[in-house]
Amino acid sequence: MTVGLLGNKIGMTQIFDETGNIIPVTIIKVGPCIITQVKTISKNGYNAIQVGYGKTSNTTLTQSELGHLRKSNIQPLKYLKEFRLNENIENFEVGQVLNVESFSAGQLVNIQxxxxxxxxxxxxxxxxFTRGPMTHGSKNHRLPGSIGMGTTPGRVLPGKKMAGQLGNKTITVRKLKVIQTNIDENILVLKGSVPGKPGNLLSILPIE
Structure with a gap:
């Protein structure tokens, strides 16, 4: 039984397969993650596992977060994330350590x-968008131009595509293939690219 884990992106490189083809890969440091809470249908209305990742000091957490972890006698953790499960969760218990052992070469995962x-x-x-004409006296090269109608409805409709922040959004890359795993170093090697810069926090979601 596999559950989602947390990790950090190390970076990208390339490896060669048995036939000499180049495979672009991303290297991810996965876990180890500690189960901080087990939720069940009878108690919470759904099955889920909450995992913690990244050791930190008491000063970086709120009293509520510290109390939640102390309740299970777990050291302070920087990140907490919940993963829902459809199957039985009797095999999981609070304090259990999860690492890259739960993944195998050839498996498909989603990275968020x-x-x-x-x-x-x-x-x-x-x-x-297409820019305006650059010649013939045009003064509109990269301006948005008209953004709405006239009298009716007399306003700009919600969802209009306009200038604003680019990037910094939660993205899920689906069905990335696991090329290899390193249990000693908790390293996961995936084919393709994942969101963010090196050091970015990632959620690794196994595909059942």
Whole structure:
């Protein structure tokens, strides 16, 4: 039985397969994660596992977070995340350590994380808008132009594509193949790219 884990992106590189083909891969440091809470249908209305990752000091957590962890006699952890499960969760218990052993080569996983933030961007870069003409006296090159109708409805409709923050959104990359695992170093090697810069926090979600 597998459950989602947390980890940090180390970076990208490339490896060669048996036939000499180059495979672009991302290296992820996974866990070890500690189960901090087990939720059941009878008690909470659904089955879920809450895992903690990343040791930290008491000063970085709130009293509520510290109390939650002390209740289970677990050291302070920087990140907590809940993963829902459909099957029986009798095999999990509070304090259990989860690591990269739960993954195997050839398995498919979904990776979730925040994309790289690129600050404030205009319409052409953010939404692929076409620019205005550059010649014949045009004064509108990269401006948005008209953004709404006239008398009716007399307002800008919600959801209008405009300039704004680009990136820094939660993105899920689906069905990435596990190339290899390193149990000693808790390293997971995946084919392809994942969101964010090196060091970015990632959720590794196994596909049943």
């Amino acid at each position: 994380g925040k994309s790289i933030g690129k600050g404030f961007s205009g319409l052409q870069k953010r939404h692929n």
